[in-house]
Amino acid sequence: MSLRDVVAVLGQFPVLAGASLEVTEGEILLLQGPNGAGKTSLLRLCAGLLPVTRGEATVLGHDLSSDREGVRPHVGLLGHQNGLYGDLTVAENVRFWGATVGASDDEIDAAMERMGVAARLAEVQVRKLSAGQKRRTALAGLVARRARLWLLDEPHAGLDAAGRDELDATLHQAASAGATILVASHELERAGSLATRVVEVVAGQISPSSGVRHQMTDGEGVAE
Numbered sequence: 001m002s003l004r005d006v007v008a009v010l011g012q013f014p015v016l017a018g019a020s021l022e023v024t025e026g027e028i029l030l031l032q033g034p035n036g037a038g039k040t041s042l043l044r045l046c047a048g049l050l051p052v053t054r055g056e057a058t059v060l061g062h063d064l065s066s067d068r069e070g071v072r073p074h075v076g077l078l079g080h081q082n083g084l085y086g087d088l089t090v091a092e093n094v095r096f097w098g099a100t101v102g103a104s105d106d107e108i109d110a111a112m113e114r115m116g117v118a119a120r121l122a123e124v125q126v127r128k129l130s131a132g133q134k135r136r137t138a139l140a141g142l143v144a145r146r147a148r149l150w151l152l153d154e155p156h157a158g159l160d161a162a163g164r165d166e167l168d169a170t171l172h173q174a175a176s177a178g179a180t181i182l183v184a185s186h187e188l189e190r191a192g193s194l195a196t197r198v199v200e201v202v203a204g205q206i207s208p209s210s211g212v213r214h215q216m217t218d219g220e221g222v223a224e
């Protein structure tokens with residue numbers, strides 16, 4: 001995916017103010033930066049949920065200025081909200097996500113196993129789950145969805161140690177299979193060890209983070 005000098009405006013306010021970024025398949029990119037810097041807005045823009053006001057944004061081959069809908073079926077977005085149906089069970093929620101790509105029952109089961117919500121939790125209504133269990137269910141949904149682009153906002157939040165390990169293993173596996181993964185996080189130690197590269201988002205702009213495995217954010221292509 002490629003962003004060049006992207007401006008995105010919410011109300012009168014430019015939440016992205018000339019953001020440039022190149023990310024290749026298989027990368028796990030950590031977005032760090034202060035509160036209100038534009039990380040969530042960047043994830044939402046990449047998911048096709050926030051319009052591009054100016055600049056160029058191509059995600060999974062779709063030009064977001066003219067084709068935001070095309071990108072959505074291939075994106076797994078985990079925001080501050082989990083996007084789950086409280087009245088449905090864990091299994092029903094994961095099946096719902098998997099249905100968009102025709103996931104089989106075995107794949108749904110495997111996704112739930114992966115995030116530790118199979119067995120006794122599978123038939124429990126989501127509204128009866130703990131915060132961490134809900135997070136695990138949402139992540140299982142993303143696994144079932146076989147997203148090509150994972151956009152995760154504070155994905156470790158609320159997970160216990162085992163859940164964090166399962167999440168990291170899941171993301172490594174997805175990246176190895178060719179997914180592109182963007183993670184916004186303030187948990188720099190945890191997410192930093194997961195990431196293959198770190199960038200800093202400040203005041204709606206993106207720059208390489210100092211001293212890490214970064215490539216570039218100047219719109220000139222990916223430099224290894």
Ligand SMILES: Nc1ncnc2c1ncn2[C@@H]1O[C@H](COP(=O)(O)OP(=O)(O)OP(=O)(O)O)[C@@H](O)[C@H]1O
Pocket residue numbers: 010011013015033034035036037038039040041042184201
């Ligand atoms: N619905 C909205 N309408 C107007 N401005 C908004 C809206 N949502 C967010 N903003 C503004 O956009 C800016 C970027 O917010 P964003 O949520 O992208 O930051 P963030 O880097 O994810 O922050 P945090 O680390 O706190 O999660 C902030 O100044 C915020 O006030």
